[in-house]
Amino acid sequence: MSNLFKLEILTPKREFFNSEVEALTFTSTDGERTILAGHAPMISTLGIGTLKIKQDGEWKTAFQSEGFVEVRPDEVLVFSQLCEWDSEIDLVHVERIRAAIEEEARSEQSIAEQRHTAISLTRTLMRLKVANQSKRKL
8 A cells, every 4th residue: 555645635726736745734724634544534614724734745834724525435625715835925015914904903993893893914924934934944
């Protein structure tokens, strides 16, 4: 049995990743999960967090947004609202977004608007965390 499996990651805007890998670790709404070759079929939700792919013995890290994962006998499919490699995240741009969201949070908002603002802020802070972790490794 091979220790590799096909991984395909799709977002609404692009095919983020499509290749054979050794492992996938992602943030689910229940915590962190790792998939290896031969994993039992399952479906899991994606939370806002990090997605790590092990390929050729090396781990690559990306930001992931909400979505879901489907583990099939022959492949793993990931559908995410947004995926970005740590190296793709523009820190200056994301800091501007964070400041705008925090300013918006100070205004009077309905409960639905508060929830949207909280989710947007969580997503933005995780993007900053992923990008900053990458910069510290260099």
